[in-house]
Amino acid sequence: MNALLVLVSASLAAAVVAPPYAALNSTIGGRLQAATPFALPCFSQYNNASVKVDPTACAQVQAGYLKPAMRINSFGANMNPQWESCQATHNQCLLNSANPSDPTAMAGVSCNQGQLPQYYINVSTAADVQEAFTFSASSKIPLSIKNTGHDYFGRTRRPGSLGIWTHHLDSLSYSPNFTPESCNGTYRAITVGAGVTFDQIYNFADAHNVTYIGGYAESIGASGGWLMGGGHSVFSPVYGLGVDRVLEFKVVTPDGTYRTANACQNPDLFWALRGGGGATFGVVIESTQLVEPNVAFQVVNIHYNPDAAHAEEFWNIVVNGSLSWGQAGWGGHINTYGLVFVNPLPTVSLANAEDSFKQIADFALANGGTANFTTSPRWLPFFESTVLPKEAPVGGLVVLGSRLIPKANFASADGRAQLVQLMLNQTATMGFPNIPVTTPVLFDYVAGSTAVTPAWRTSLWHLVTTGFLTYNSTLEVNQATYGAVHDMVGMMRAVAPNSGTYFNEGEPYETDPQEAYWGSENYAQLLQVKNKYDPKGLLDCFNCVGSTAASSFPCYPGFTS
Structure with a gap:
């Protein structure tokens, strides 16, 4: 039997690792690990060879298939499992997301490697990453980088690569007087290892009586x-994007150097890391980010499940109210549950909240919904009680596309009418959209200080459309789903032609990725930085800065429109 099958979860002795991996395994102390699919314990065939089913492990996989905690702790798992598979060739090892216990997904089916690399390094120090770069440069084997697997784009996977897993870089420290290296000034900050998730950091920040401005899912x-890549928060209208709040990176660049990147050291790299995208300029070991004193905030929580008969009225209220909400500092999410908005400005009271959202609250109450206005004394209890029950589900086969919608679209009657019609079309063709209202509307931004698309600074909505793949459907059916998402994003682009897109939630077949994700001026500068720190092109991912031809990523399925 293949040694990989025997040692699927153990460190591999150099003697059983085929060249050229044997030398690497020896260099890193025998800690090279076999990369195996998440669902393998449930299958009796692996890469068309017989293996034993592990009923106990299989039951654990099935029970955790749709849970982020289980997926985070497996190198073989992504939050959306189609990115574990090679979609173009149907080479995969998946359970039925609609019913993970479905026996037909496993009976007589081979669990295949899909997009997973054959081996990976469970990174514990910067030296591990340096060895990976040395290995890649000499062997010409590409690299792929995975942290938690919260990846809507498949960039964490590449067949035939050596995997770099940063998830166990889990250090956390708080400093009320942090000074970036070689700089002046002190800041209230938390230093975060590359593998720390928002769930961990929110608990840590709460214990130190500070507020960390982060995302809306525990698995990130x-x-x-x-x-x-431009991550954002419901507090971003006031406090800015993640790239606006990072003070310093510790990063191994592909030339093998462990660097500090901040405003005073390697400032070009610091700029590029602030929006140029992950897995492109180096492997981040840790970052240091600004935190706020404990923030109390107002909460608007309105539940309504919009039906077709009232959809136009709903969207008219939401579209017509959004500009005034944004200008007042409200950030939040609009989705199938209704809407949840928060405001951390001390000048905004509960009475202000009730007045600002009266029309949509009255609408919800008149149509069987609910409307609650409360004050949260700090972030963690709100996150646990309100965010976690509504965070995006994992384990499903989800395709995203998005567009940033400028404030200007909300400023005229014609612009608002166009948006209402777009929302009705999207709801009818793709289902109810998800709208993070998380752009930095009020943030005092220094022009050119970050690499994200300038559209973030002039937009009000991050409008997302979603397509759903069906387990084990044909390539042609899947391509049609990708095509439907592509077409919907095209409709968004028609309404907002001079805007851009959130890099982490763009659609895979974005018409003009360089312009959409960064803008042409930023992209030209990013490419210069990329070539400086990665002259051999060791880091490459689909539609990233400096990305090679699509043929280098053969598992993407294509689309039909």
Whole structure:
């Protein structure tokens, strides 16, 4: 039997690792690990060879298939499992997301490697990453970087690569007087290892009586792709994007150097990491980010399940109210549950909240919904009681596309009418949209200080559309779903032609990714930084800065429109 099957979860002795991996395994102390699919314990065949089913482990996988905690702790798992598979060839090892206990998903089916690399390094120090870069440069084997697997784009996977897993870089420290290296000035800050998730950091920040401005799901890594790709928060209208709040990175660049990047050291790299995207300029070991004193805030929580008969009225209220909500500092989410908004400005009272959202609250109450206005004394209890029950589900086969919708679209009657019609079309064709109202509307931004698309600074909505794949459907059916998402984003682009897109939630077949994610001026500068720190092109991912031809990523399925 293949040694990989025998040692699927153990460190591999150099003697059983085939060249050229044997030398690497020896260099890192025998800690090279076999990468195996998350669902493998449930299958009797692996890569078309017979293996034993592990009923106990299989039951654990089935029970945790739709849970972020289980997926975070497995190198083989992504939050959306189609990115574990090679969609173009149907090479996969998946359970039925609609029913993980469905026996037909396993009976007589081979669990195949999909997009997973054959081996990975469970990174514990910067030296591990340096060895990975040395290995890649000499062997010409590409690299892929995974943290938690909260990845809507498949960039954490590449077949035939060596995997770098940063999830166990879990250090956390708080400093009320942090000074970036070689700089002046002190800041209230938390230093976050690359593998720390928002769930961990929110608890840590609460224990130190400070507020960390972060994302809306427990499974996101706070120093990874979220931070580097333009991650945002419901507090971003007031406090800015993640890239606005990072003070310093510790990063191994592909030339093998462990660097500090901040405003005073390697400032070009610091700029690029603030929006240029993860898995592109280096492997971040830790980051240091600004935190706020404990923040109390007002909460508007309105539940209403919009039906077709009232959809136009609902969207008219929401679209017509959004500009005034944004200008007052409200941030939140609009989705199938209704809407949840928060405001941390001390000048905004509960009475202000009730007045600002009266029309939509009255609408919800008149149509069988609920409307609650409360004050939260700090972030953690709100996150646990309100966010976690409504966070995006995992384990499903989800395709995203998005567009940033400028404030200007909300400023005229014609612009608002266009948006209402877009919302009705999207609801009818793709289902109810998800709208993070998380752009930095009030944040005092220094022009050119970050690499994200300038559209973030002029927009009010981050409008998201979602397509759903069906387990084990044909390539042609899946391509049609990707095509439907592409077409819907095209409709968004028609309404907001001079805007951009959130890098981490763009659709895979974005028409003009360089312009959409960064803008042409930013992209030209990002490419210069990329070539400086990665002259051999060791880091490459689909539609990233400096990305090679799509043929380098053969598992993406394509689309039909």
